[in-house]
Amino acid sequence: MLCACNFNCDINYCTSKFGCFTQIVLKSDQKRYSILYGCTSNLIQSIQCGLDNFKDQFKCCKSGDFCNLNFTNEYLQAPKLPRDTTIQFWNINYFLIILSCLFSILISGLALYFCKKIRQIRRESHIKDQLKNFRHRIQHEINEPKIVVETIQSYTSSGNGPSELIQRTISRDIHIDYDSGPLGKGRFGVVWKAKWNHDDIAVKVFFSMNEPSWTRETQIYQTNLIRHENILGYITSDIMGLGCTVNMIILTDYHPLGSLYDYLQKNTLNKSQLLKFLFSISNGLTHLHQEIFSTSYKPSIIHRDLKTKNILVKQNLECCIADFGLAIRFNHNHIENDYELSLRQGSVRYMAPECLNESLDLRSVESLKKTDIYSFSLVIWEVISRLKIDGFINDEHRPPFYEMVSGDPQIDVMRDIVCVKGLRPKSKIENLIKDQDLIQVVELMRECWSNNPAERLSALYLKKKFKKFIQ
Known part of the structure; x- marks a missing residue:
């Protein structure tokens, strides 16, 4: 049966097969009493019921659920029980379930964030490795270097000094105009308009799988005595990272009238x-x-x-x-x-x-x-x-x-x-x-x-x- 309970209970009721009890205890001032409600847990406690010692008296009952609430005292107030204890039990469960879901979502979000961050770091590292390998290969495959060499005169106190060669890849200095759309598309790549040193140029971006075509075209443009007024003017070739890929590029003169x-x-x-x-x-x-x-x-x-x-x-x-x-x-x-x-x-x-x-x-x-x-x-x-x-x-x-x-x-x-x-x-x-x-x-x-x-x-x-x- 169900009994009212206000001590040693997680909730304000308990269950027992021996019955319910109400215990009246005299407080230390000898003037007030406190009342305890609970379940009779064994046969010995049920025997104590009916003793006449009012100072430590048990009142027991088995007449029905919460029968131990029938005893009242003017100094004490019986615990208030919920009308529907099942509703309170389920509310606690719902709260725990929602809390668990939110915690799971938080953990999943953090895991996805860190996984994405790790993948980004690995991808950037892979691109850097590709760039390094491509540049190494270029130096052996192409007769002339594909990097821009700038000569800067460094002056001594006398006004004369040795020329100092500073190398840097041209891909860092060009700004491709993606907003205007491509100038043309072919089987090997796409041609874009770009700015370099404040001048308009054309940049042919080769797809990564068409490296042989890029190598061949670069070799043709670097042929001795190839420059001619009716051959497209060649500037240089290089490689550059675009997004998550590595692309080969060729820079040429820009002609606004198109093909x-x-x-x-x-x-x-x-x-x-x-x-x-x-x-x-x-x-x-x-x-x-x-x-x-x-x-x-x-x-x-x-x-x-x-x-x-x-x-x-x-x-x-x-x-x-x-x-x-x-x-x-x-x-x-x-x-x-x-x-x-x-x-x-x-x-x-x-x-x-x-x-x-x-x-x-x-x-x-x-x-x-x-x-x-x-x-x-x-x-x-x-x-x-x-x-x-x-x-x-x-x-x-x-x-x-x-x-x-x-x-x-x-x-x-x-x-x-x-x-x-x-x-x-x-x-x-x-x-x-x-x-x-x-x-x-x-x-x-x-x-x-x-x-x-x-x-x-x-x-x-x-x-x-x-x-x-x-x-």
């Missing part, structure tokens, strides 16, 4: 602009293909991915050739050993017939030059298609073979069109041209896209012809 492809999208051309574009492209291509023997040797360079998206328009409306990620060098008519060649490299739409049908002789520098000439013929077609003629409304700029294929065509489809059927791009404007110089340009274009590589013209010949037209 020739972008320019043709927005503009039509008159005869003078058209010839200026074609002459500057052929001039740059001639310099690439030419092998120069002098105090410094320059090998022949084959671009292998010539198209309007890889040609930039300068402020003076001349063009310069860019993007050498697939280019190769020939030293004394022998290809460099570190290149892994494939018959099918470059954009499929601009790929020469001998590349599509895999008949190209990779050991012949002249054969490889003719693949660039074929691609150049399609660039000529794109430029001519934007020629402005009185009484004729130009269609919007479209890539070669747009009426036959769309998007990024498959090799098998292009081989069927170019090699099997022998088709070439068509333009409505070709039949409307009356100017004799431009008629000859169309004839040169058709010679350059011949199925037979031997019938195609050289870059030097084209350069001389276009220069004659301009004069």
Whole structure:
């Protein structure tokens, strides 16, 4: 049964099978009494009930739950029991459960925070290691260093002193303009506008898995005597950490007019602009293909991915050739050993017939030059298609073979069109041209896209012809 309890109890009631008791105890002043309630825990206590000694008297009962509350005393007040003891018990449990949940959440949050902090520290350490390894490898793979060397004159008391070389990576000094969006995207990376020493430059950021392409393009740009007015101006190469990754970068001159492809999208051309574009492209291509023997040797360079998206328009409306990620060098008519060649490299739409049908002789520098000439013929077609003629409304700029294929065509489809059927791009404007110089340009274009590589013209010949037209 349940009994009222006010001593040796965690709560104000207890249970017993022997009954309940009320004990009256005289206090030390001999004038007041205190009353104790509890459970009869054994048979001996139940025998004490009924003794007549009022000083230490037990009153026992078994008549029902809390029967020991029936005794009252004017000096003392019986303990107040809750109406529903079950509710109080469950409230305490709920409180403990909520407290446990909050404690668990706190511990979990702290654990996640420390785990994230540890992972961040490890990631930063890993990036630093990668940067260190990349820079070590660069010094062995590239002939020229890819770090900016600043010469600072340190003066002695006499005013003359030795030059002191201070090295630092250029990636720390550039500020990429991410807000304006990328200038262009390719298979190997993304090109951004950036600031360096308060000047506008272009930064080509290579994806981490395309290190061979970055190495190859850097080697091409660092070739002896490569600098030319119609080759994109090269500044330097470096590596930099972007977020959680390590990327390779190439810094070049910035040309706000963008690529020739972008320019043709927005503009039509008159005869003078058209010839200026074609002459500057052929001039740059001639310099690439030419092998120069002098105090410094320059090998022949084959671009292998010539198209309007890889040609930039300068402020003076001349063009310069860019993007050498697939280019190769020939030293004394022998290809460099570190290149892994494939018959099918470059954009499929601009790929020469001998590349599509895999008949190209990779050991012949002249054969490889003719693949660039074929691609150049399609660039000529794109430029001519934007020629402005009185009484004729130009269609919007479209890539070669747009009426036959769309998007990024498959090799098998292009081989069927170019090699099997022998088709070439068509333009409505070709039949409307009356100017004799431009008629000859169309004839040169058709010679350059011949199925037979031997019938195609050289870059030097084209350069001389276009220069004659301009004069």
